[in-house]
Amino acid sequence: MPAIEGKPAQPVANQDGEVAFPPVTREHILHCSYDYWFPKYRTSCIRSEIIPLTPDFVSYIHEDGIVLADDPSSNPNQEEEDDDDWEPTNPSSDFPPPPRDPRDESDSDDDDEPSAARLPPNKRFPELHQKIESTIAQLGGSVAPKLNWSSPRDATWISRHPNTIKCTSANDIYILLKSSSFISHDLDHAFDDCAPTSQSPPPFQPVLVLRSYFNILPSLEFRCFVKDRNLVAITQRDPNYYPFLRSLRPHITTRIRELFTKRLKFTFPEADFSFDVYIPEASYDDEVNRLGRARLIDINPWAPRTDPILFGWDELLEINVKRPVIGGPLSAQEEDGSEEESESDDEEAEEEDQPELRLVEKDDPAAYNFSSPAFSAHKLPKDVVDASQAGEGGGMRELAERFREFETGRREGAQGQQGGQGGQGRVEEVTEEGEQGGGTST
Numbered sequence: 001m002p003a004i005e006g007k008p009a010q011p012v013a014n015q016d017g018e019v020a021f022p023p024v025t026r027e028h029i030l031h032c033s034y035d036y037w038f039p040k041y042r043t044s045c046i047r048s049e050i051i052p053l054t055p056d057f058v059s060y061i062h063e064d065g066i067v068l069a070d071d072p073s074s075n076p077n078q079e080e081e082d083d084d085d086w087e088p089t090n091p092s093s094d095f096p097p098p099p100r101d102p103r104d105e106s107d108s109d110d111d112d113e114p115s116a117a118r119l120p121p122n123k124r125f126p127e128l129h130q131k132i133e134s135t136i137a138q139l140g141g142s143v144a145p146k147l148n149w150s151s152p153r154d155a156t157w158i159s160r161h162p163n164t165i166k167c168t169s170a171n172d173i174y175i176l177l178k179s180s181s182f183i184s185h186d187l188d189h190a191f192d193d194c195a196p197t198s199q200s201p202p203p204f205q206p207v208l209v210l211r212s213y214f215n216i217l218p219s220l221e222f223r224c225f226v227k228d229r230n231l232v233a234i235t236q237r238d239p240n241y242y243p244f245l246r247s248l249r250p251h252i253t254t255r256i257r258e259l260f261t262k263r264l265k266f267t268f269p270e271a272d273f274s275f276d277v278y279i280p281e282a283s284y285d286d287e288v289n290r291l292g293r294a295r296l297i298d299i300n301p302w303a304p305r306t307d308p309i310l311f312g313w314d315e316l317l318e319i320n321v322k323r324p325v326i327g328g329p330l331s332a333q334e335e336d337g338s339e340e341e342s343e344s345d346d347e348e349a350e351e352e353d354q355p356e357l358r359l360v361e362k363d364d365p366a367a368y369n370f371s372s373p374a375f376s377a378h379k380l381p382k383d384v385v386d387a388s389q390a391g392e393g394g395g396m397r398e399l400a401e402r403f404r405e406f407e408t409g410r411r412e413g414a415q416g417q418q419g420g421q422g423g424q425g426r427v428e429e430v431t432e433e434g435e436q437g438g439g440t441s442t
């Protein structure tokens with residue numbers, strides 16, 4: 001095992017003697033950005049492409065109103081896909097810009113020109129728009145988008161692919177990104193609450209991450225916590241009760257520990273962090289390895305902004321690590337995450353990492369509460385609220401209808417999944433692409 005230098009930040013007691021968070025650094029937040037860690041760990045990830053975003057695109061995301069691409073390639077099979085669902089066939093008429101203030105009228109030469117803000121994306125940032133379209137095709141035709149840290153999970157109600165972040169066109173992505181408060185947070189508030197730094201950390205480059213989309217089973221998503229380079233806690237991510245998970249307990253821990261020990265333990269810069277995984281099924285008749293290799297979905301900061309789900313941050317901060325591993329990232333080979341661990345490293349990890357795995361239990365009060373759906377506070381984007389106040393009746397009626405469908409579908413979906421998977425322990429395989437990892441575009 002290579003020498004490790006430095007010491008991880010330790011929690012400090014506040015004035016009342018309670019355990020408090022160590023200061024969160026801007027560097028740590030940047031290390032949790034997808035474009036930082038994906039190239040190091042790509043063979044353990046879902047196949048992804050990273051597209052740097054231009055200032056034009058960021059302004060577009062920030063602006064009120066939703067103007068979508070109007071080129072034929074952005075709206076393929078529109079008639080076939082339309083069915084009875086809402087779709088912004090003429091986006092500018094669904095979300096027209098607010099009426100102009102007559103005081104702004106002038107004789108300026110610009111009057112006949114559409115302002116940049118009203119140009120559709122295919123004309124406003126054509127290269128980026130084309131890049132997004134071609135990357136979707138390259139990743140198999142459907143993708144799960146996110147920015148550096150967050151996905152637009154709070155905006156799935158408005159998607160053409162209900163209750164999912166699935167996108168099959170650049171326009172699908174634009175609608176989700178513009179409707180999501182989580183995305184705005186990534187762009188405007190990612191470094192809030194960070195400790196001041198004396199050095200100058202690398203600047204923040206906003207990126208669009210496109211991951212090959214597959215039918216993920218929420219029951220097999222887990223969030224893991226690492227303290228002093230020890231895997232200390234694992235929690236189910238989805239707050240539903242899944243009876244079959246009980247018998248998979250040892251398999252879940254083994255698969256996560258494997259990923260952690262071989263890839264993350266000594267290569268992630270900070271000693272304290274959190275990561276999310278998805279564990280697909282191995283095969284139907286493999287009794288020994290009932291679950292496949294864990295895939296890394298995300299890396300999250302060791303900070304209050306990361307939801308500890310079935311744990312409390314007070315509990316996590318107070319866990320005493322038996323054998324803290326002191327230090328930071330290591331040699332050049334380890335830096336790229338490619339170095340295989342030796343057998344003795346594995347044995348040592350067995351000894352050290354005995355994380356507590358928390359699952360939702362039957363009648364657990366932490367289980368999903370149907371009366372307070374996730375992200376209810378985020379479901380109406382500001383654009384929509386503004387449009388409704390401006391009296392955009394037709395589009396709003398369709399949106400309201402879509403919202404009702406979403407609510408009904410979500411309840412039925414969650415209930416179906418609870419009943420359907422119980423006892424079977426069957427999981428879907430991740431795509432072949434996921435096995436092979438992916439690339440980063442520049």
Ligand SMILES: Nc1ncnc2c1ncn2[C@@H]1O[C@H](COP(=O)(O)OP(=O)(O)OP(=O)(O)O)[C@@H](O)[C@H]1O
Nearest residue numbers: 046144149150151211212213214216221276297298
């Ligand atoms: N490739 C994919 N295909 C299908 N669904 C996916 C894919 N990647 C992620 N998801 C789904 O999207 C969810 C959110 O993804 P991710 O964890 O990257 O977003 P996030 O915004 O960082 O979440 P959080 O705020 O909880 O950390 C995942 O829990 C998973 O259900």
